Amino acid sequence: MTKRHLFAELKNGMDALAAAREGKQPVKTTEFDASEYLDSAEVIAAYLREAFESGEEGMVDAAIADVEKAVPLRPIKTNPEYDRAVMFLNGILDGGGADEKHRLSTLANSLGEFISQYESTHGL
Numbered sequence: 001m002t003k004r005h006l007f008a009e010l011k012n013g014m015d016a017l018a019a020a021r022e023g024k025q026p027v028k029t030t031e032f033d034a035s036e037y038l039d040s041a042e043v044i045a046a047y048l049r050e051a052f053e054s055g056e057e058g059m060v061d062a063a064i065a066d067v068e069k070a071v072p073l074r075p076i077k078t079n080p081e082y083d084r085a086v087m088f089l090n091g092i093l094d095g096g097g098a099d100e101k102h103r104l105s106t107l108a109n110s111l112g113e114f115i116s117q118y119e120s121t122h123g124l
Contacts, residue, residue: 006037007050014059034063035070044091048104052096064103067092073110076118085115 009032038044044067051063071088072081089111097104118124 006034006043006047010034034066038067038070041087041090041094044088045094048095068107071107071111074114076114082115082118085111089115
């Protein structure tokens with residue numbers, strides 16, 4: 001799924017919920033888990049930036065929760081886990097986590113610690 005499709009799905013869902021709240025139409029939804037589509041640093045960064053730029057607190061909270069769900073916040077044991085963690089860290093940093101005052105900085109720091117431990121253990 002491309003970034004455009006991901007954001008279109010999110011917007012459609014938000015529009016449907018807004019319409020339902022206004023009593024305009026009943027809503028039929030299917031479960032959508034954005035964390036399943038966070039598969040590159042570029043997509044993660046774009047997703048986070050879009051959420052923060054929306055100015056909607058609910059969208060920001062949902063985006064952070066999606067990233068947290070997808071991020072491997074545990075000790076890293078294999079090279080593929082390491083590569084995935086680095087990819088997520090790059091996306092989080094590009095999405096705003098490089099700023100110590102940003103809401104994502106705690107997540108970036110936590111993930112960075114696991115990456116650092118793996119690098120120390122494996123001489124990287």
